[in-house]
Amino acid sequence: MTGATSPPRIAVLGAGHVxxxxxxxxxxxxxxxxxxxxxxxxEIALITRFLAPGAEPRWAADAVEDADIVVxxxxxxxxxxxxxxxxxGRLVIDTMNYWPPVDGVQELFEDHRxxxxxxxxxxxxxxxxxxxxxxxxxxxxxxxxxxxxSPRRRALGVAGDDPGAVGVVADVIERIGYDxxxxxxxxxxxxLEPGGPVFGVALGRAGFEQAVHAGxxxxxxxxxxx
Amino acid sequence: xxxxxxxxxGGEAGFPxxxxxxxxxxxxxxxxxxxxxxxQTIRDVVEQGVLADQVGVDFIGIGEHHTGxxxxxxxxxxxxxxxxxxxxxxxxxxxxxxxxxxxxRVFQRYxxxxxxxxxRAEVILGRGxxxxxxxxxxxxxxxxxxxxxxxxxxxxxxxxxxxxxxxGKTRPxxxxxxxxxxxxxxxxxxxxxxxxxxQSVVRAAHYGFxxxxxxxxxxxxxxxxxxxxxxxALKKFGRAPxxxxxxxxxxxxxxxxxxxxxxxxxxxxxxxxIGKVRGFAIPTKESFTHEIGPHGALxxxxxxxxxxKIAANLTTLGxxxxxxxxxxxxxxQAALMTNIELYGTxxxxxxxxxxx
Numbered sequence: 001m002t003g004a005t006s007p008p009r010i011a012v013l014g015a016g017h018v019x020x021x022x023x024x025x026x027x028x029x030x031x032x033x034x035x036x037x038x039x040x041x042x043e044i045a046l047i048t049r050f051l052a053p054g055a056e057p058r059w060a061a062d063a064v065e066d067a068d069i070v071v072x073x074x075x076x077x078x079x080x081x082x083x084x085x086x087x088x089g090r091l092v093i094d095t096m097n098y099w100p101p102v103d104g105v106q107e108l109f110e111d112h113r114x115x116x117x118x119x120x121x122x123x124x125x126x127x128x129x130x131x132x133x134x135x136x137x138x139x140x141x142x143x144x145x146x147x148x149x150s151p152r153r154r155a156l157g158v159a160g161d162d163p164g165a166v167g168v169v170a171d172v173i174e175r176i177g178y179d180x181x182x183x184x185x186x187x188x189x190x191x192l193e194p195g196g197p198v199f200g201v202a203l204g205r206a207g208f209e210q211a212v213h214a215g216x217x218x219x220x221x222x223x224x225x226x
Numbered sequence: 227x228x229x230x231x232x233x234x235x236g237g238e239a240g241f242p243x244x245x246x247x248x249x250x251x252x253x254x255x256x257x258x259x260x261x262x263x264x265x266q267t268i269r270d271v272v273e274q275g276v277l278a279d280q281v282g283v284d285f286i287g288i289g290e291h292h293t294g295x296x297x298x299x300x301x302x303x304x305x306x307x308x309x310x311x312x313x314x315x316x317x318x319x320x321x322x323x324x325x326x327x328x329x330x331r332v333f334q335r336y337x338x339x340x341x342x343x344x345x346r347a348e349v350i351l352g353r354g355x356x357x358x359x360x361x362x363x364x365x366x367x368x369x370x371x372x373x374x375x376x377x378x379x380x381x382x383x384x385x386x387x388x389x390x391x392x393x394g395k396t397r398p399x400x401x402x403x404x405x406x407x408x409x410x411x412x413x414x415x416x417x418x419x420x421x422x423x424x425q426s427v428v429r430a431a432h433y434g435f436x437x438x439x440x441x442x443x444x445x446x447x448x449x450x451x452x453x454x455x456x457x458x459a460l461k462k463f464g465r466a467p468x469x470x471x472x473x474x475x476x477x478x479x480x481x482x483x484x485x486x487x488x489x490x491x492x493x494x495x496x497x498x499x500i501g502k503v504r505g506f507a508i509p510t511k512e513s514f515t516h517e518i519g520p521h522g523a524l525x526x527x528x529x530x531x532x533x534x535k536i537a538a539n540l541t542t543l544g545x546x547x548x549x550x551x552x553x554x555x556x557x558x559q560a561a562l563m564t565n566i567e568l569y570g571t572x573x574x575x576x577x578x579x580x581x582x
Contacts, residue, residue, distance in 0.1 A: 017422045046462060047424040050455040077368040101504045102357065104367030139422060139444040143521075195505030202513070 007031045007175070008168060011063035012055070014073035015044040018095060018138045022071055023052035025142055029175040034067065036060035060086060069093060069172065071133075072120075079120065080108055088126035091165050095133040096120070099194045115190035117159070130160035130169045131189035132180075135199045144202065145177025155179040155208035157198060159189035179205040183212060191215045241469040243581060244547040245536075245574045246285030247278055247566065248320040248473055251298035252496075255556040262559075264297035268304060270559045274566055275308030279315035281570025287320030287350060287473075287549060292358040295499075295555060299359075302335040309343035318348035320473065320549065321419040321438075324381065325373040326359040328397065330405055333384040337409050345411040350438050351378065352419030372396060375429070378418075382433045385413040417471065420452065427452050431459035431468075438471040439543070442551075445521045446472070446539040453544045471547030472539065476525025477554065478532050478568045479561070485527045488561050489554060490514060493524075496555035525550055529572035536573070537580035548577070 007030060012023045015037040026033045033055040037044045041057035048057045056063075064070055070087050076096045098109040098116035108123075109116050117131035133141070136156060146153035156178040160166040170180035183189060192198060197215035198208060251271045253261045262270070275286045286308065288301035298304070305317040317339060322332055332349065340347035353374065360367050376394040383392050384405055393399040417438040418430035430437050437456045439449050453470050460468060479485035490511075498508045509517075517524040525532045536548050550573075552565050 016425060020424055046455060046459055047428065050451040050458065051424050075371075099504070104357065104360065106368065137443065139448060142448060143445050193505075200501075200506035 008068035008172060009066055010034070010069050010071060010172070011036065011058075011060075011067035012071045012073055013060055013063070014071075014075075015047055016073070016075065018133075019071070019073040020047060020051035020055075021138045021141050022073055022095065022133065023048070023055040025145060025176045026172070027052060027054035028145075029172075029177070031172070031175065034058045034063040036063040064090060069168065070127075071095060075103070076109070076116070077103060077106055079123075080106075084124045084126065087124060090127050091168060092124060092127045092129050093133065093169055094120050094129050094131050097134050097194055101194075115187060115193060117189045118186050121161075121186055128160070128162045128165045129186060130158060130162075130165050131186060131192060132156055132158045132169060132173060135192040135196070135201075137200060140202075147177065148174065148179075151204075153177070153179055153204065154202055155181045155205045157181050157183050157189075157192045157208065157212065159183035159186055159192060161186045179208075181205060181208050181212065188212075188216065241546040243540075243578060244284045244469075244471070245569075245577060246287060246316070246547070246549040247274075247283050247569065248287040248289060248549045248551040249274065249553045250289040250291055250296045250551070251304070252296055252553045252555045252557070253294070254553075254559050254562065257558065259556070261556065264294075267297060270562075271298075271304055272307045272311070273559075274562055275305075275315065275317075276311045277563055277566050278570060279308075279312035281567050282574055283315060283566065283570045284574075285316040285318060285348070285549065287318045287348075289320045289551075290323050290354065290359070291356060292362055293356070295496075302339050305339055305347075306342050309339060309346065312343075314346075316346045316348055317343055318415075318417075319350050320551075321350045321352035321354050323354045323359045324351045324377045325353055325370055326363045326365045327377075329377045329380040329384060330400075333381065333405060333414075334407070336414055337407050340409050340411075340414060341407055345409075348415040348417065350417040350419050351381065351435070352421075352438075352440070354419075369396070378429065378433060381416070382435075385416065387413060419473065424452065424455060427456050428459045431456055431463055431465065434460075434463075434465050434468065436468045436471065438473055438547075438549075439545070440473045441523050442475060443517070443523050446474070446523060447521070447542050450543050457544075469547055470543065470545040471549060472543060472545050473549045473551055474523050474525055475551040475554070476527075476532060477552060477557070477561075478525075478527070478529055478550075478565045478573060480528065480564075480568070482527040482531055485531075486518065488557065489526050492554040492556045499555075529568050529576060532569075533573045533576035533580065536577050540577075540581065 009032045010026045012019045012035045023033050023035045035055045044057045070090045071093045073095045094117045121129035158170045158180050173180035191212045197211040253267045278286050292299045336349045376396040389402045390400045417436040419438045420426040421440045477489040501508045518526040
């Protein structure tokens with residue numbers, strides 16, 4: 001962090017469906033944002049100009065180096081080839097989902113004892129992982145933003161094992177226009193996954209908290225609800 | 227937004243306004259609410275295409291699916307049957323799942339359809355939102371991007387109408403192969419259906435294919451930057467402007483109330499079923515009301531309501547084509563035929579009037 005008052009610098013990794021939307025809302029929230037795909041930033045310059053104006057296209061390594069928060073927004077099936085060294089020592093937001101009916105079965109994520117972000121955290125063992133932004137449609141993320149206090153402001157869950165990191169990410173969630181609901185531990189991030197009680201559901205803070213508590217009490221997991 | 231406003235419908239290149247229909251061939255119910263057979267559903271789609279031609283619809287597209295709910299794996303066969311009984315309406319896929327098909331066969335089927343229909347065939351390529359074709363033909367979803375890139379590349383070569391020499395990663399190479407039948411009135415019009423991936427927009431521009439925006443949820447206006455990205459990408463690749471189309475679901479009936487009453491229970495049932503498989507929430511009446519309103523993706527209502535929404539969104543998006551994806555799990559053949567008739571006789575003339 002550069003100081004208590006300066007906004008965190010965001011590096012978005014991924015220029016597909018999700019990455020540019022996250023970059024756009026972060027720019028709108030006044031955060032410095034860079035965006036990177038797997039290759040030359042020149043290749044995503046045009047995409048960035050129209051879909052996330054104000055974000056800076058960069059090489060992934062450069063974007064990560066200057067960032068306080070790295071947002072991982074790549075397709076999950078590309079994750080096994082992702083270099084953990086790239087984000088070592090970094091705070092990483094995992095926005096990905098393991099979603100077999102849509103994206104197919106992937107062996108790495110087939111261990112149902114763990115949520116997908118726990119598996120990501122295991123592989124990125126030198127990074128601090130926080131799960132959020134995975135349970136709202138990427139097309140909704142832009143249009144559902146509301147100022148703090150708005151009666152129609154939607155809640156998003158934030159799950160992680162490091163309370164400090166969860167706090168930093170929760171602040172970003174609040175800045176971009178959502179109420180942040182902190183979940184206890186990355187394991188509880190399973191409640192945010194496909195088949196969980198809040199996946200793709202528009203809820204305010206009270207309804208969201210109620211849904212995750214009820215889900216936790218019933219042990220809702222993706223096996224349990226599909 | 228720092229980008230400039232898009233041009234009005236038609237864009238600076240002044241493409242003609244095209245108003246079409248798309249269907250996935252959802253299994254329809256009989257009068258007692260029981261699902262009809264796949265065979266009857268397919269014959270009913272042929273009747274829908276014939277009616278669409280009669281009432282002045284510009285295009286009918288059939289989306290490839292391989293499930294019991296959408297028995298439409300061979301859209302080109304159904305389109306050929308429609309071609310045989312019509313003379314004017316254009317015919318195409320919406321979409322052809324190219325990643326799990328063979329580009330040579332897709333080209334051959336649609337160039338054959340073009341011959342049968344005397345030059346009325348089009349192809350809309352895409353992944354589609356369902357994945358049923360991948361296990362069926364033995365493809366791994368993890369290879370989706372490579373498959374689509376490779377096969378799109380070959381498809382672009384095939385359109386050049388000369389002997390093809392091509393090498394890729396996902397299918398055997400071709401050496402100086404003449405692929406027949408040749409089309410007689412220029413290359414098949416090809417579109418790429420895009421649901422939200424900017425990289426797909428750039429790919430369409432790279433190959434010189436037109437852009438079909440599939441807007442199936444949320445505000446249509448959020449796609450305006452995609453349309454601008456497409457035209458800028460065409461410029462970057464040194465290509466002339468190309469048309470942009472919109473594909474969105476809806477249902478037209480005599481009044482707003484009737485359209486909503488007819489559509490909502492089937493919409494709820496279809497999304498309840500899909501939600502169960504995919505693990506997302508089922509729609510609520512509130513979310514439905516939002517989607518049929520001015521900031522939603524559904525075109526459900528009277529001819530005037532639907533026409534106003536189409537005209538407004540074509541203008542917002544700088545698009546010149548709209549394909550209404552009609553039909554929704556179990557809506558009766560009678561309701562679908564009324565929808566088509568109202569779309570052709572009332573919605574289309576009204577949209578033309580609004581955009582004139």
